Every structure is written in structure tokens, then in C-alpha cells.
Amino acid sequence: MAPVWSSCSNRCLLAATNLHFPSYFTAAISIATPQHPENQPESISFFSLNNKESIISTIKSISNKTHLLQIHAHILRTTLIQDAAVSHHFLCRVALSGPLQSPTYSHRFFQQISNPFVSHYNTMIRAYSFSDSPQKALFLYQDMRRRGIAANPLTSSFVVKSCIKFLYLLGGVQVHCNIFKDGHQSDSLLLTALMDLYSQCQKYDDACKVFDEMPQKDTVAWNVMISCFIRNNRTRDALSLFDVMQMEKYECVPDDVTCLLLLQACARLNALEFGERIHSYIMVHGYGGALNLSNSLISMYSRCGCLDKAYDVFMGMKNKNVVSWSAMISGLAVNGYGRKAIEAFEEMQRNGIQPDDHTFTGVLSACSHSGLLDEGVSFFDRMISEFGITPAIHHYGCMVDLLGRAGLLDKAYQLITSMEGKPDSTVLRTLLGACRIHGHVTLGEQVIEHLIELKAQDAGDYVLLLNLYSSAGHWEKVAEVRKLMREKSIQTTPGCCTIELKGAVHEFVVDDNSHSRKVEIYNTLDEINKQLKIAGYVVELSSELHKIDDKEKGYALSYHSEKLAIAFGVLVTPPGTTLRVASNLRICVDCHNFLKLFSAVYNRDVILRDHKRFHRFRRGHCSCNDYW
């Protein structure tokens, strides 16, 4: 018998479906129904849908909302919804693709299935893992287990992905336990997902443990391990994995993603030679044309202070997207070529590429690094009014930096208070840094109060405040802050410097004692200190934390990690070699003076990249104006 649906209108469909459906479905249909009935697409012919194969093929091919709704009604009415294959295909269609795609809609359909299978659950869990409410994936997973339906490795994999999305460690651990119960503990893909979860939840040790226990480690597993190292501040170790993974024991071939991750690590460590090695690997393995890799190379070279090479990569690209241009702009910015960065920004638009929020971060940082105050203020306004980009925290950060460096501390503070939402600790820290440079004690105190309000427990903040007080000679305040730090048991982040030698990265912390050549390094440093003193080097006292005897203070300062890295550089490289050092913190005044004089006395160029910018020292001059 011919189904009555063959020529029914939406009104008719609505009426009919009301018989079977609760009110939400009515709402769904009314949303899906075009406003003008005469423009409605032709109804589906259900004459041909008398077997499930034809229904399934129709479900797969349909790209029209109304028709999907008609099918929905049809499979409900004919009770085909209880057919696993039909319901599965329809669920996939509305959960994962097609015009009705929405986890809410598909969830309602899902609830109509009286005996859902694993595949139904998997589809729903997967849909939620992509959505804005990934927690719901976990609820469904728990519901599924309560109903005694066995999860397969894919179920767990989708749930882990959801947990990663909202960084829900506890949920992930729960799934991890169940994976053992289900006997899927040897599934490499599942374990890789779990590693990523632990890594993203800062559980570095757990990620390593999962990795070690993996029966088979493929390239993706190694990549996740590398990304875990990078995420958890073990960047140097991330680089070493490149060789380890290729060892005979593992025989794993690094792929394009490995290169992408390692380039990030090189950029952070200032590891130029290693970066060049990855560059060759990329070319040899035929990844040279990949946009993402080229973009990452631009960033790596410019963050290593090698703007020429960054520019070569940029110019060699057949196609450039907004990421390529933004990387080049930021590269010019961080290397101190503010005007050039602005020119690049204009050139980019002439090439028909629209800037985005990242581009403006580059442009604003160009202005702040080169002290282009008016330009920066104007770009910030244009970004909002002309390009319709809502300023994000990064943009405010650049602006506070720009205003702060220009000494317009009150304006910077005003900008922060005018922000929608509360400023984050980074922005406040930038302002605090400016207070430190300009010796603005009162504002510094206000800023620190905000930071305490934010429960920011970073020792760096207190150190800046200590510096501020000590440079102003407020020793009783210094003592107060130190007491506060002790009470709150705030630990200072150890300053850490890296220097590269023949592709190997050497890492130094304050008063480092771990390097195999420590005796030679300390002897070299003593010799450098002697030479610099002859040339007039005087230890800068204001950067130390508390009022101590000057002699003791001079001693404490001489072992900052910057100096150890330089001493190592002198020890292992021929005279005249440029020394490139990266530091995780802001360089202190004393080290700045030290390097300035060092570059003159030893006739060496030094390029130091601290947490934000480059300091290039040449024959007793520094190209930046941070400590003048």
C-alpha cells in the first residue's frame, strides 16, 4: 500500500508526527520548515522506501532539512526506528553531518531507540565530543555502563577525547580504569589518547607511564610524547626524542607532525642548528610544500633571531595564508623591525589577505617592541572599528606593554580597568614590569593587590615587587614581602638558560651544578668576571631580592644562569663566535650590564632572547632599550 506521506505537506507532516512525537519534535519541524510554503522543496517519494536498504541509501544521500524530517517521521511511523541499521544511519546523519546536525536533536532521536547498541552510543558520544558540551559524552558513557552495554575501544576513545576537551582528569582516570576492565589495555590508539589526556592535564609522569607500557609505539605515540614534553616545560628533552625514536630499538620514522612539534621546541629553546636539521629533514622527506611546516619554519627562524632565513622560507612559499603573513609580521616585530612589520601588514592586505586577531597581536607587538606609541594606539582602535576584531587578552597585553614602556603607566592602568572581564595575570605582570622599570611603587602595589585577588601564586610577581621596593630602597617592605612569600610558600621559578652547541642544547639554572664540565665553566666565568672588572664592570645591586652585604650579593649574582651559559659558550666555541642564549625569565639589570661589557671586552656578538624579546649585544652596545 502506498504510504500517505508521498505527497504530504509540512503541515500534514507536522500533524501526523504529533501523534508520535512529544513537543520538542514539533519545535524542530517548525524550525526546519521554510516560511513560504510555495518555496518548499518537493516532498520525498516514500513509494520507493519500502525496504530498509533504500531508506538507508536515501538517508545517506539526502541534503535537505525538510526531507530529513520527513524520513524521521517515516521511520518512526513504520517502527523502522527499532531497526539497528536504519536507526544507526539516521543517527549518524543527524549527529555528525548533514543539515540537521546537532547533538541535541540527535540525542532526542537516540532516546526514541528502545534498545540502543554500542554503535548508537558511540555515535552520540562522538557527536558530544565535538560539541560545546563534551561533559555529556561522559554522562552517556556512564549511562551505557549502568545498562550493562559493553564499551568497545572506540567508545573509550571518544570519551577520552571529550575529557581532554574539558580537561577532566578524573573522568579520564575513570575511563582508564574501565579500559583495563574491558581488556583494551593493549590498544595503542586508545593509550595514545590517554597519554594526551594526562599530558594536557599536566600529569607528565602519568603520560610517561602510559607511554612506557605501550606494547607498540608508533609515530603518533612518539609525537604525543614529544608534545607532552613541550607542554610540560621539558622542551630540551622533547628535542632529544627525535634521535631516540629513530634508534634501532624503536625504528620509528618522524613524520610531518613530529617536525611541526620539534620546530616549536627549537623556537622556544633558540636551538637554531637543531631547527636547521629539522628543516633539512622536511626537505629530504618531501614535506617542503606543506603550508603548516613552512609557517612553523618562519616562526622558528625568526624566534631564533635568524630573520634572513625566515624571510627566505616566506619568499619561497607558493601560497601564503594569513598564518604565514602573521608569522612573518611577528618575526619582524620580535627582531625589532617595527616599521618593516607594519609595511608587511599593509603588503599583506594588498595581496588580498584579511588580517585576523593573531595578525594584530604581531602588529601591536611590533609597535610595542619598537616604541611606536601613536601607531600602536591607532592600530588598536582600527582593529576594533575597521576590522571588527574584539580585543583579546593578548592585544591588551601588547597595549599595556606599549603604554608602560612609554612611561604612560596611568593610561595603561586605565586600559586594564576598561577591559571587558577581568585582566589576567599576564597583563598585570606586564604592567608590574613597567612599574619596575619606571620605579612606580604605588601603582606596583595596586597591581600586586589585583594579582593576589586573582590568586596568582607566581613567584615572579613577588620578585618584581621585591625589585621595585629594593630599587626604591624600601627595605622594610622588602622584608614584609619576603615574609609573605614564605607564609604562602611561594617558590621562585628557577631562571633557566639554554645555549646550543653543534645541535645539542645545554641547559643552565641558577648556580647550576649539574653540567659535566661545571669546573671548567665556573673557572671560565671567574676569568670573565676578572676581565670585566678591569674594564669597569660593577655589580648592579638593585636587582637582588633583599638587602644583604654587598660582597655576598656580588657572589650571588655572578652565578645567574645567563652568565653560566655565556661562560660555557666562551669555553666551547672559537673566539669571535656569536653566542645565542635563550632565557625563560626576563633578563636582570646586572646580567644586561654584564653582557654589554662582555661583548666589548671579548669582541663577541651576543644574542639573548629572554621571555619576550631579543637583546643583541655588539661591542658594548645593546640594540634594545630595556635597561638604559
Add this chain to the structure above:
DNA sequence: GTAGGGTTAG
């Protein structure tokens, strides 16, 4: 009774 999983550019 059917399809589906892990890493990734500024």
C-alpha cells in the same frame, strides 16, 4: 547489526 578512534602551523 553499522560506522567510527590517537598527534598537528602564526
